[in-house]
Amino acid sequence: xxxxxxxxxxENGFTIVELLVVIIVIGILAAITIVSYNGITARAxxxxxxxxxxxxxxxxxxxxxxxxxxxxxxxxLNTYSSGTGVVKIxxxxxxxxxxxxxxxxxxxxxxxxxxVKLTGSVGTGACIGYWNFAASTPAVxxxxxxxATTASPTICS
Numbered sequence: 001x002x003x004x005x006x007x008x009x010x011e012n013g014f015t016i017v018e019l020l021v022v023i024i025v026i027g028i029l030a031a032i033t034i035v036s037y038n039g040i041t042a043r044a045x046x047x048x049x050x051x052x053x054x055x056x057x058x059x060x061x062x063x064x065x066x067x068x069x070x071x072x073x074x075x076x077l078n079t080y081s082s083g084t085g086v087v088k089i090x091x092x093x094x095x096x097x098x099x100x101x102x103x104x105x106x107x108x109x110x111x112x113x114x115x116v117k118l119t120g121s122v123g124t125g126a127c128i129g130y131w132n133f134a135a136s137t138p139a140v141x142x143x144x145x146x147x148a149t150t151a152s153p154t155i156c157s
Contacts, residue, residue, distance in 0.1 A: 070123030
């Protein structure tokens with residue numbers, strides 16, 4: 001009877017090796033979770049920035065539909081409200097002219113750049129830039145509207 005009591009006491013705890021294995025497994029799972037979380041966050045931020053750029057594009061297209069020209073100044077976008085009052089830039093979005101201001105990861109969530117393509121003095125297209133957090137090398141990405149075909153931070157053509 002005494003021998004079996006000693007065996008029970010021996011089997012009550014975990015060995016140091018068992019504890020180390022559990023700690024290592026938890027560490028690996030935590031590392032995988034953190035890496036996945038960073039990727040998900042970057043994609044979510046990129047989606048939000050793209051949605052903001054799409055909002056600016058919708059306003060530029062409404063402006064063009066109503067006035068038969070794209071806004072020649074980015075400040076025209078901030079003050080424009082369609083005849084129905086439905087299409088306007090949400091208050092949390094800042095529109096800048098990318099040739100004078102830069103979009104970075106720090107301000108890229110709510111900052112969108114606007115450049116107009118001019119044919120003579122008429123705006124025939126626009127290039128709207130946003131910070132693409134999910135790109136392999138995060139940078140400004142452009143969406144084009146009207147007859148714009150190429151874009152850079154300073155030129156829309």
